[in-house]
Amino acid sequence: MRIEKHPILDFKRGARVRFFFEGREVEGFEGETIAAALHAAGIKVLRHSVKLERPRGFFCAVGKCSSCLMEVDGVPNVFSCTTPIREGMQVRRQKGRGRLDLAAGSGPSPEAGER
Amino acid sequence: MKAGEFLIIGGGPAGLMAALAASEFGVESLIIDENQAPGGQLVKQTHMFFGSKAERAGTRGFEIGLELQQELSTRGIKIETQASAVGYYPDGTVAVMQNERVWPLKPRAILVATGASENFVSFPGSDLPGVYGAGAVQTLMNVYGIRPGNQVLMVGSGNIGLIVSYQLMQAGVSVKAVIEGLPKIGGYLVHASKIARAGVPILTRHTILEASGKDQVERAVIARIDENWQPVSGSQSILEVDTVCLAVGLSPLTEILWQAGCQMYHVPELGGQVAWHDELMMTSVPGIFTAGDVTGIEEASTAMLEGELAGLGAAKYLKGESKELQCRIDDTACRLASLRAGPFGQKAREGKCKLAECRR
Numbered sequence: 120m121r122i123e124k125h126p127i128l129d130f131k132r133g134a135r136v137r138f139f140f141e142g143r144e145v146e147g148f149e150g151e152t153i154a155a156a157l158h159a160a161g162i163k164v165l166r167h168s169v170k171l172e173r174p175r176g177f178f179c180a181v182g183k184c185s186s187c188l189m190e191v192d193g194v195p196n197v198f199s200c201t202t203p204i205r206e207g208m209q210v211r212r213q214k215g216r217g218r219l220d221l222a223a224g225s226g227p228s229p230e231a232g233e234r
Numbered sequence: 235m236k237a238g239e240f241l242i243i244g245g246g247p248a249g250l251m252a253a254l255a256a257s258e259f260g261v262e263s264l265i266i267d268e269n270q271a272p273g274g275q276l277v278k279q280t281h282m283f284f285g286s287k288a289e290r291a292g293t294r295g296f297e298i299g300l301e302l303q304q305e306l307s308t309r310g311i312k313i314e315t316q317a318s319a320v321g322y323y324p325d326g327t328v329a330v331m332q333n334e335r336v337w338p339l340k341p342r343a344i345l346v347a348t349g350a351s352e353n354f355v356s357f358p359g360s361d362l363p364g365v366y367g368a369g370a371v372q373t374l375m376n377v378y379g380i381r382p383g384n385q386v387l388m389v390g391s392g393n394i395g396l397i398v399s400y401q402l403m404q405a406g407v408s409v410k411a412v413i414e415g416l417p418k419i420g421g422y423l424v425h426a427s428k429i430a431r432a433g434v435p436i437l438t439r440h441t442i443l444e445a446s447g448k449d450q451v452e453r454a455v456i457a458r459i460d461e462n463w464q465p466v467s468g469s470q471s472i473l474e475v476d477t478v479c480l481a482v483g484l485s486p487l488t489e490i491l492w493q494a495g496c497q498m499y500h501v502p503e504l505g506g507q508v509a510w511h512d513e514l515m516m517t518s519v520p521g522i523f524t525a526g527d528v529t530g531i532e533e534a535s536t537a538m539l540e541g542e543l544a545g546l547g548a549a550k551y552l553k554g555e556s557k558e559l560q561c562r563i564d565d566t567a568c569r570l571a572s573l574r575a576g577p578f579g580q581k582a583r584e585g586k587c588k589l590a591e592c593r594r
Contacts, residue, residue: 122379122405127280127294130379150270155378163363163450174449176363180370182268183351183487186361200370203270 120159138208153199153210154180154187165189165199166213189213193220235314237339238262240548241328243319243490244347246274247534248526248541250302252345253311255545255566259559261552263545264341265306266317266330273299274349274526276534278372280404281397285573289535296376298534319348322493326521343521343548346491347541350484350505350527355389358444360478364451368398368481375405383477387454388412389442393421393533395481399429402479410473413440413456415463422578443470445478454478486528494522499592503585504530510593513567514547515540518593523547530589532574532582539570 122130133149140157147156154165154177164174165187177187182201191197192209195217199210240256242249245267253263271277279295290298306313317332328344330337352367354360364383366374368390371382386407388399391414399409412429417439419426430436443455443465458469485506492498496509497518508529509517515525525544526537546563553559574583 120381122375122381124406125379126404128376128379132379151378155374155380158374158382159378159380165363168361173361174363175361176366176450177370178354178365179352179367180373181351184354184367201269 120161136204136206138204138206138210140210141212142209147204149204151204152180153189153191153197153202153204153208155200156204157199157210164212167215169215172214188217190217195219235317235330235332235337235339236264237328237341238264238312239342239552240264240345241266241339241341241343242345242347243328244274244345244349244526244528245269245272245313245315246347246349246526246537247276247298247302248347248349248537248544249274249345250299250306251538251541252347252523252525252545252548254302254305254309255542255562256549257309257311257545258562259546259549259553259556261545261549263311264339265311265313266319266332267313267315268318270315272303272313272315274534275369275372276302278369278376279397279534280376280401283535285535288569289538289573291535295534298538319490322490328490343523343551344494345515345523345525345541345544345548346488346494346509346517346528347524347526347537347544348487348490348528350486350531352480353483353485355442355480355482357442359446359451362445362447362451363449364447364476365445365478365480368394368479371477371479372398372401375407376401381405381407382479383451383475384408385410385473385475386477386479387442387456387473387475388479388481390414390481390483391416391419391421391426391436391438392481392483393425395479396421396425396429398479398481399434400425403429403432403434407477409434410475411440411456412436413442414438415441415459441465442478447476451476451478484527484531486531488528491517491522491524491528494519496522496524497593499589501530501585501588501592503581504589508589510589512547513543514550514563515544516547516551521551530582530585536570536573536579536582539566539573542566543570
């Protein structure tokens with residue numbers, strides 16, 4: 120699915136990044152979002168809807184429509200269309216509204232708040 | 235993160251131009267943008283712009299974005315990326331979230347240049363993976379270099395639908411058809427001709443009845459429609475496509491303007507609810523400016539000029555009047571008017587007139 124030759128654009132891809140989708144290793148390039156890297160790997164179904172459990176992919180790709188919400192490193196409701204991939208990241212399809220495992224202390228890693 | 239005097243929410247064509255214009259008169263700006271890189275929709279536009287040299291005509295959209303960023307960094311104007319304005323407080327504080335941390339910023343003037351989001355149309359199967367907004371398709375192929383699919387049905391023949399169809403072909407994707415509900419092609423003839431010459435049928439008075447497939451789009455059913463927008467029986471045809479691209483218009487992203495209590499009006503010609511603004515793009519709330527698609531869906535070139543006006547307006551608001559400033563304002567206003575002067579600017583002209591009347 121990756122474009123290798125383009126009449127106008129020259130795609131300078133970053134370093135290779137390995138992450139996991141449903142426990143399976145997927146490779147993308149640094150700077151790519153989760154949804155983009157998964158799409159390049161042929162994965163279009165990113166979650167299942169709340170009531171009818173219908174398959175959902177991304178729609179807007181700019182973090183507005185919430186169609187692409189996934190579970191990332193145990194945290195549900197992450198915009199996979201705007202969140203960049205990271206080495207070793209664990210990405211899963213979200214079922215319904217997702218599950219918040221507060222007791223186990225799931226949440227963003229402490230260093231995420233620093234800058 | 236420090237707000238400076240002038241906080242610009244949205245680093246697209248309007249926001250970037252506003253910062254540059256304001257800096258000419260000594261206004262210190264901070265631009266915040268929620269994306270990984272600034273430039274707004276310019277980053278995905280591979281076509282050359284129209285207009286005159288002053289509007290950077292003949293330059294491709296993404297190159298304009300890079301040029302503007304270069305000028306900003308030369309002038310030392312800061313851009314904070316992956317930073318979202320998540321709230322406006324009555325004392326003028328804007329809450330900005332970056333890396334899961336919230337920064338309360340209190341600038342003396344604000345520009346809301348948040349752009350627009352894509353409209354959706356509902357039909358059976360419209361929630362299937364493979365039904366994507368035109369902007370999403372552009373991001374995927376022009377920013378990340380990834381094909382959205384192999385066979386595409388384009389819904390909508392406005393400029394976005396036409397341009398994205400051409401871009402899909404450049405990326406090696408087959409565009410099966412462009413369909414349009416209206417009896418006439420919506421966008422510029424020059425864009426329509428390019429794809430028609432390449433053999434893509436542009437079907438006016440056609441609609442999509444459904445998309446179907448197991449876990450993703452595998453086909454779409456289209457049909458001709460009559461004067462009452464009802465499908466004509468027997469006119470259905472099935473297209474083998476894995477992608478349905480929706481290019482059915484945009485709606486302004488006005489949340490911050492609503493929160494700030496700006497007077498809002500519904501102007502269909504501008505794409506929905508927009509904030510009233512004066513000639514210098516200032517809303518009904520003193521010190522809060524607005525520019526670009528958020529104040530009426532138009533093009534990047536008009537957004538750039540509106541942004542420039544807003545930047546000059548902020549300079550007048552913060553630093554006071556001067557002869558030099560007034561000259562710049564008159565010049566920019568004149569260029570904006572001439573850009574909207576043609577038949578394709580008619581809708582925007584009418585919308586802006588209506589909006590101006592709203593508060594009289």
